Amino acid sequence: MKAAKFDYVRPASLAEATAALASAGIGGRVLAGGQSLVPQMAVRELTPSALVDLRRLSELDFIELRSDHVAIGAMTRHRTAEISALLAELVPLVPLALARVAYPTVRNQGTSGGSLVNADHRAELPAVAITLGASIVLASVAGQRVVPASEFFLGDRQTTLAPGEILTEWRIPLEMSKYRWAMDEFTQRHRDFPVTASYAGVLLGPDGVIKDARLTIGATAPVAVRVAAGEALLVGRTPSEELVDAVLDILPGALDPVSDRFGDAEYRITLAQKLTRGTLRAALGIA
Amino acid sequence: MAEEISLTLNGRVVEGSVEPRKTLVDFLRHDCGTSGVRAGCEHGACGACTVVVDGATARSCLMFAVSADGSDIQTVESMGEVDALHPLQQSFIDHHAFQCGFCTSGMLLTMREFLDRSPDPDAQEIREALAGSVCRCTGYQFIVDAVLDAAGRLRGEAPRVPVQEH
C-alpha cells in the first residue's frame, strides 16, 4: 500500500495553485486534507502525476457570512465547521452532518473541499450540499465558475470538476437559515460509512403551513437523491403524522437503491423510510 | 524527486529528504526512529498511526511527510517522562488496558485529545470517542476503565486502581 510516484507542488497562494495545476496537466490533482485521496493513492486506485498541496493555503480556510449566502472555504477542516457558532446558527445541517463524518481525528484533518471533490456516494457533505441547494465555486487559470451542487455531482466519485480546476469554496443560500433541519443515518458500525442517510429541512410559514421543504436520501445511489415528489407533497400542507406517512409512501418509487454486502435495494428503502420518519418529524416539529 | 523537509518532532527539529509519496507514518517510523507510531491499516480506519500535527490528532498514514514540512509533530514518545508517565499511560498500565500494544500509542494520543476536549466523560462518551480506533485484543473494557480513571487523575482526583486481590 504505497502510492505511485508523483510530483509535488506546495503553492503559497490560490493563484499559484491554479497555475501549478494548469501546468501539471491532466494528471494533476489537488491534495486537501488527504483523508480520502491518500488511501486511494495507497492502493494505486488513483495515480496522479502531480499533487498540488493546499494544506497551508489559509486563504481557503474560512467560514463567512455574505450578503445572500454563507461561504465555507475549501480548506476548512471538518472540525472547524463542526464547532462553528455561525454555522450552528445559520445552517445547523452542516455541523449536524459533520458530527457524523468518521471520527474526530479524521475530522481534524478532513476538509470541505476534499470531501465534495471526492464525492463518495456515501459521504455526508455532498448530500448536504445537494440538500441545501449549495453552489460550488471552481477556480482555474481561466477564471472562476459557479456550479450548483445539483449539477456538480455526476456519480460515485465523479464530478464536473475539470482538469486544472480547484474547488475553492461552497456557498449555502442564506434562505436555508430559515428552515428547520434534521439528519440521520444508519451505519452497521458506529460512524462508519452510512448504508443509508436521510436529510430533511422544512420552511414553515407563520400560519404553520409548509412553504418549502427539502428531502434527500444519501448513500443509496451514486449521487444523493433529492426526493422532489416528497418535497412537493409537503409544500402547502400543515405538519401531521399522516403527511409524514404520505411522504414515506413516495420513497419506494423515488429511489433506485444500490445493492451490496450491507443490504439490497429493498432493505435500503426500508432504512430510508425509517430514517426519514425521524428526520421529517423533527424538521416538521412534530417529534 | 526528493523534497527537503524540516519539522519539529517531539520538541526537536528534524530535517529530512523524502520522496513526495512517502507517508508521514513511514517517515516517522523509518527515517526518524519514532517507531512508537504504528501502521495498522494504512487507510485511516484503525487509529494505530495517530500522531499530533500542529496541536490536533492526525492519522499519519493519511498524510504525506512532505505535507508536514514546517509542522510541529508529537508522538507517543513525548507523552510522558521517564519518572512521570502521563496519567493516561499510568492508568493504562494499572488497568491492563493493552495486550499486544500495537494500538496503544494511537489510543493514548486519541484519548489525550478527547480528555482535553471533554475532561469529565462518562463510559459511553469514552466508547464513542474510542470509535475509529481498533483494539483487537482487549475488548475495550479495560481501556474504558483506564480512560475514566485517567480523566479523574487529570482532574486531580485519586487514582481508582483496580482491586489487587482475587
Added chain:
Amino acid sequence: MTLTNDQPSIIGKRVPRLDAERFVTGRTQYLDDVVLAGMLEGAVLRSPHAHARIVSIDTSKAEALPGVFAVVTGDDLAGKVQPQPVIWHVFPGQRYPEYYALANDTARWVGQPIAAVAARDRYIAEDALELIEVVYELKPVVANLDDALRPGGPKVFDDWDDNIGGVAVLPKGDTDKAFAEADVIVKTSFDFGRQMGTPLETRGVIAKWDPYSKNLDLWLSTQSPNLARDLMGDTIGLSGDKIRIITPDVGGGFGNKFDFYVEEVIASFLSLKAGRPVKILEARDESFVANAHSRNARIEGEMAATKDGRITGLRATVYGVLGAALGTVGGGPTWTIGGLMSGPYDIENCEVTIKAVHTNLPPYGSYRGWGQPKATFAHERLVELLAKELGVPSNVIRRKNLIRDEQFPYLSQVFLYDSGQYLACLDKLEKSVAELGWEEQVAKARAEGRSVGIGYCFHAEISSFGPSRMFNGAGLTHSTMDEEVVRIDSSGGVTVLTGLTSMGQGVETVLAQVAAETLGVPLEAVTVVQGDTQACPFTGYGTGASRGASMGGSAVMQAATKLREKVSRVAANILEASPQDLEIRDGVISVKGVPAKSVTMRDIGDAAYRRLLGVFPEGEEPTLEERFVHDPENVAFSNGTSAAVVEVDRITGKTTILKWLIVHDCGRVINPTIVEGQVIGGLAQGIGGALMEELVYDADGRPLTHDFHDYQMPYATEIPEMILHHMETPAVSIKGGFKGVGECGTIAAAPTIAAAIEAALDDLDITIAQVPMTPSRIRTLITEAEKKAAQA
C-alpha cells in the same frame, strides 16, 4: 525434605504485565521495527483471478527497474522447495492438493502468490510489481460451497472427480437407534461465514539467508517459532539446525500467526537471490487474501431427545469450506467442529460426518477457537430448538444434559473431558442474572414495545493442548509438549526461558508469577526470555490452542520446584543447617526461628557460579538451572456459560448488545486480570464475528473485502460492558491445575447472540441460519416471518 516456601502467593494475583512501561511509551519492537544492515523490502504479486492457467510471466521490466535486487517466480523455486506443509492429517484417505510458495502453472484463488520482488524499499517493490506481465487463461471457478457441491459443476482440480478432499465420520454409540426411538427430533442448518483473526499488526517476516554459511535467520511475527523452524527446514530442504527463528514483539496473533505461510519461503528465496536480508510485511489490503481464512462452514445437524428433554442423540454433517489448497493445519479446524460437537453435554449417541470441501478461495487456517465456535453454535442452536419444541426454557434442557461432576472423566466421541462443575457454573450464572434483575428489566423493556431478549450459551473449551503421542495418533505430525527452563544466575536473578510467544495475552507475566511463587522470590526478580529458537527451549505446536499458560505454567512450576530443591541444598550447606529447617521468602533463605541466620538468593548465585570453595556443596553440579518437559497424559477442558441481553431494531435489523455476563472456569487462575483480558477480548472478537465480520466473495470468486470499511471489526461502541465471574475447577492432568482460556470468548459469543436475537423476536417464527447476523440478514428474517404470520 526441602525448605518451606513462605513466599506470599503471587499465583492468583492481579499483578500488572511485566515491563508494562514499554507498551505505553511506544517502545515495543514489532517486526517492522527490526532493521538489519542492507535489508531490502519485498512485495508479492498475487493472482487477480480465482482460477486461471498461467500462460507466461515476464519479469524483465521489473528486474530492470533501478532499486530492484531480485525477482522470483515459481520457476525459480521449482525443484528447490517442497509443497507447503500440512501438519494435520485427520481425514482418512484425504487427497492433498500440492501447492508451492509461488504458483507454477495454475493460480487457484485471488491472492495466490505468482511472483515476488525485493527492492530498496517497499515503494519501489510495489512499482516493480506493476511491471511484471502475466498472461492468464481463465478457468471455471468454484466460488462457494454450492458451486463445489453441484453435480457436474466446476472443479478446483482437473484430475479430481469432485471437490471433496476427504470425509471423516466420528461416531459414538448407536445414533440411528437413538433417532429411531426419539420422542422429539429437532433439526438445524446454518452457514458460518468466512472470517479471519485480523491482528492489528499484519503478518511479517525478515529472511537473512547467508549464501556463505548457508544459515537462514528468520525474524518472524509468529505464535509457533519451533514449528516454523521445522516446517521451514522440511520445505526448503535445509537442516533445521541451520535455521533460527527470532520472534520480536507480536502485535496480535489470534491463530493467524500460528500457521506457516508462503511468504516465509518467498522472503528466504529473495534473500538468497539478492544476497541481502529481505523483509516482507503484509499490507493491510493484501491481508484479506493472504492471511489464512477461517470459520467458513455449513452444518446440518439434528438432535434426538426424550419428551422430558433428555438428549439421546446428535447427528450432523459438516461441510468445511476449505480453499484451493490446504493451509498448515489442513482440515484440522473443520474436523474439530465434528470432534467437539457434543460440547458440554452428556450425549450417549453421536455421529458427525465431516466433509472437507475445496473451493477457489484462499487456504483455510487457524483462527482463535478453531472448530469450536461452529461446534458450539451447532449444539447450542439445537438445544434452543429443542427447548422451543418442548416449551421449556433452554437452561432446563442444559441442566438436564450437562455432564455431571461425577461423570468426569467423561469420554465424548473423541476426547476425555478431565473435570468441571458444569451445573454449578450454570447455577452461578442464573443466580447472577437473577441478582442483576435482567428478567425484570427485559420484561419492562418489552412492555415498552422494545424487542429485547436474553440469550444463553454453555460452552466447553478444549485447552492445554499438550499430549504429544495422543495428538500424533490423531494425525498431527508435530508434537505438543512444552519445555521450560528456569535459571538462577550468578547474581541471584531468575530467568525463565520459554519457547512460548507473547502476542499480547501476557503469558510472560503468568510464567513469571509461577516461577516467583514456586522459587520464593519477588516477581521483580524474574526475567522471561523468549523469541529465539537458538536460545529458548522447545515448545511443541505453538502458542495457541489455549495451551500457553497451562502447559508453560505447569512446566515452569515443575522446573522451578526442582531448582528450589537445589537452592535449598546450597543454602543448607552455607548455613550449616538442614534443608527442612529453612524457609524462603522474597529471595531470602533463613533458618526457621533464627531470621539473622540467612542467605540471599544473590549469595546462592555467587556460590553456584563464582566463589564455590567452602560454600557450594561437594558433589553438587555447579550452576543453577533446571528444565522440565511437560507432556501430559491428557488435555484439560475449560468451560463457561454466558448470558446476554440484546435489543433488535425490527426495521433496521440491527442488534445492539446491552449486557453481557459470563461465568468462566479455566481451572486454577494464575492472574485474574489477564484471564479477564482474554475472556473479554475474545468475546469482543466473537461479537464481531457474530454480527459484522465477513470476507465476502462474488460469484466469480473475487473478493469484495478490501479494507476495514468492508471488514468491520467492532469498535468500543459495539461492545457492551461485561461482567465476569471466575470458577476454578483444577485440571486433572496439568500439574498446578491450570486450564486454558484463550479461545473461550470467540466460542461463546455467536451462540449467545443468536439465542438472544430469537428471544427478542420470540413473537415471530425466526430461526437464525447464517453468521454473521448482519442487520440486513436479520431484517430479511423479520420480513419473512412477518409475511408468514400475516398469511397464517
